[in-house]
Each structure stands twice: as structure tokens, then as C-alpha cells.
Amino acid sequence: MSGASSLAAGVPVRVRTGEPQTHCRTPHYLRGKRGVVLRALGRYPNPEELAYHKPGMPPLTLYQVEFDAAEVWGERLHEGPYRIVADIFEHWLEPSVQPAVPGHEQGASHDRA
Amino acid sequence: MTVHDHGDHSHPEHDGHDAHAPVDDLDHYAPESLLMEQALRELLIEQGVFSAEDIQRQIDLTESRTPALGAQIIARAWVDPAFRAALLEDAKPALGGAFALDLANTPELTVLENTAGLHHVVCCTLCSCYPRNILGIPPAWYKSREYRSRVVIEPRSVLKEFGTELPAQREIRVVDSTADMRYLVIPLRPAGTEGWDEERLAALVTRDSMIGVSQALAP
Numbered sequence: 001m002s003g004a005s006s007l008a009a010g011v012p013v014r015v016r017t018g019e020p021q022t023h024c025r026t027p028h029y030l031r032g033k034r035g036v037v038l039r040a041l042g043r044y045p046n047p048e049e050l051a052y053h054k055p056g057m058p059p060l061t062l063y064q065v066e067f068d069a070a071e072v073w074g075e076r077l078h079e080g081p082y083r084i085v086a087d088i089f090e091h092w093l094e095p096s097v098q099p100a101v102p103g104h105e106q107g108a109s110h111d112r113a
Numbered sequence: 114m115t116v117h118d119h120g121d122h123s124h125p126e127h128d129g130h131d132a133h134a135p136v137d138d139l140d141h142y143a144p145e146s147l148l149m150e151q152a153l154r155e156l157l158i159e160q161g162v163f164s165a166e167d168i169q170r171q172i173d174l175t176e177s178r179t180p181a182l183g184a185q186i187i188a189r190a191w192v193d194p195a196f197r198a199a200l201l202e203d204a205k206p207a208l209g210g211a212f213a214l215d216l217a218n219t220p221e222l223t224v225l226e227n228t229a230g231l232h233h234v235v236c237c238t239l240c241s242c243y244p245r246n247i248l249g250i251p252p253a254w255y256k257s258r259e260y261r262s263r264v265v266i267e268p269r270s271v272l273k274e275f276g277t278e279l280p281a282q283r284e285i286r287v288v289d290s291t292a293d294m295r296y297l298v299i300p301l302r303p304a305g306t307e308g309w310d311e312e313r314l315a316a317l318v319t320r321d322s323m324i325g326v327s328q329a330l331a332p
Contacts, residue, residue: 025292027238029265042221044293062292072265079269082285087292 007063011037012096015065015088023051026092030084034096035067041087061090178249180320183297186212186247187323188314190224191302200224204297208247219246225288226299227325232279234272234325235288235296236264242290244297248320255324265289275326288325298322300329 007013017032025047041064045056067084069077158165189211190197199207204222208214216222222244225233237243238261243251254260264271268287272279279285288296300322306314309332321327 025239027289027291029238041223041292041294047292062294064294066286069266076266079267082268082287084265084287084289086289087294089292 007037007040007061007090007093009037009039013037013063013065013093014096016092016094020048022048024048024092026088027086029072030067030086030088033067033072035065035071037093038064038066038085040064044089046089046091062087063090063093065093175245175249178245178247180248180318180323181315182212182214183244183248183320183323184315184318185311186297187299187318187329188311190299191306191314192311197226197299200299201226214246216246221294222246222297223294224297224299225286225325227301227328229283229301231284231286232325233286233288233296233298234264234268235290235298236261237290238262238265239289239291242295244295244323246295247297248323252320272326275321277327298325300325300327303329303331305332 012034013036014034015026015030015032041062043059043061046060047056049056065086065088067086069080069082069084072084154168157163158168186200186208190200196207196211199210201224204224205216208222209216220242225235227233236255241251241256243255245251260271265287268285269279272285290296300318302314303317306317317330317332319327319330322329
């Protein structure tokens, strides 16, 4: 996705959905969930290609993303509150229309629905 | 290398078996996976991808990394604010300098600090990612389906089963190591250890406290 390689801390994002038939490092329980970028962790070869002995180039930016447990689990949540942090590659992230974590609203004011 | 990867399955002191009984190291593995490992290893050696010596060297390196090393690192971080700051800022260079560790060709590492307000607990829901370059082989429970699936949905309950009851107001962050970054936790320094030297402090730092399922031992 264009622009995703420069997500700043505090930017609200949504993890893409989908069931690619490949090795991938985006857990199912976070797909479609909204979170907030904590920081960029650097660029790494795409694991979805590395798994098939391809070079995985160009490297992709890996982001540390924080999720609110209530956003992740919804009705299933039976303890909390707490947060989940996971590392998600840029091509799995898209801009979110609203922040999912209270207190992390920086950068979200212009696209709040 | 499957067998070497899963070296902590046998705990004779816990399962009531005779400690001198022969080890049945085929017990936990399907014969086809053992054959697959052997065939793959032999092919890779034959193709010159790596040598048998390389494998042995890697096993030796992995086995040289133990929670005792992690405990020394944590104890240093507790007593040396400049080292702690460097460790939190960029862990691998800080460790390469202070502990002369060769961390080249090992995954990236981030160190997380537990505080009176925030507790980190680390997992890998997808497989068994773990800061092996510091702590060595992960415990069997870390790789279990139960831990991996439950800690992200009921962390307080899981922590309680490890004997860890956190104050209700302490925020929890479950860190799922999903990709190229590994995570090591600096547990909260126990009260009553003021003035202790690094060696005494290191004795309070358990493996589990560096994963975040426990706190450091009380003095």
C-alpha cells in the first residue's frame, strides 16, 4: 500500500483482512482490528516470499502496533482492560478512520468519521 | 535440529521417574518428522549449504545462552542507569559493548521495562519466537498451544496461574512477537534490594521474570 512505509507513531491503523495462501506473520486474531502505530522497527525481507525461497525484496517496514483488548476481542473479552502489542508488516496495514485506543488520537482528527 | 530445539522436555525431577533411567529421546517426536529432519540436514550438508561443524557450532552457541546471562544483563540494568537507557534505546549494540556478546546473525532485540504502572508479558502466538540469543532455548510451556492462545485473551488469569498477581491498577501489555523482533523484559527491581551488587541482584532474576509471566524474586 502506498504511504504505509512512513507511518508515524500515534497514527491509527487497521489490520487488513484476508486469507492469503502463504506463510504469513499476521495473526488471525488481529486481522481487521484497529490499533495505533507505536513505532517503526526497521525494514525486513517479506516473510511471505522468504518462506518460498524468494528474495523477499524490496524489504518492507515492520511496525509495532498497539491494540486495545476490547477492540480485539469484543464480546469475548472477560478481563481487562489491557493492551496487545504486535509487529505487523506495512502491506497488512491500512489507515483507520478512527482511533481504536483512547488517548492515542494524535493524527486522527482529520479523518474521524 | 529438532531434537536440539526441544531440549527441555524431560524433567526427571518433576515426573517421578528414576533419574538414572535411560532417556527415551524419541518419545515426543513422530518418526516421520525425525526422518524428515535427518534427510533435510544430510541434504543441506551434502549441497554445501552448511557443514556438520556449523551445526555443532550453532548448537554450542545456543547452549551458551542461558537465563543466567539474561539475569546478569538485568542486574546491570538495575544498577547502571546509563546501561539501562542504552539497552532500552537499542539493545544489541548496548549488549555487544557491555557484555561482549556476538549478536550478529541473530534476530533483532527490543528490551521492555516493567514499571510500577506497566507490566509486559511476552508471547509468540504464531510459533515460538523467543530471545534465544540471550535466554537460550524457550521453556516447553512457552511453545504450548495453551499459553500461546490464552495469554492474549486472559493475561491476568494466565499470570495468576504462574503465581503472579498484579495490582488491579497496573496496566498489562501483552507483547506478541509476530515477526523479526524479539523481546526481553526487565522485571521490576524488588523492594529491599537497595545497595545490592549485581551478583546478588542477578540471583533474583528468573527466566520467567524476563518473559514477564513472573516478577523477580523477593529478597
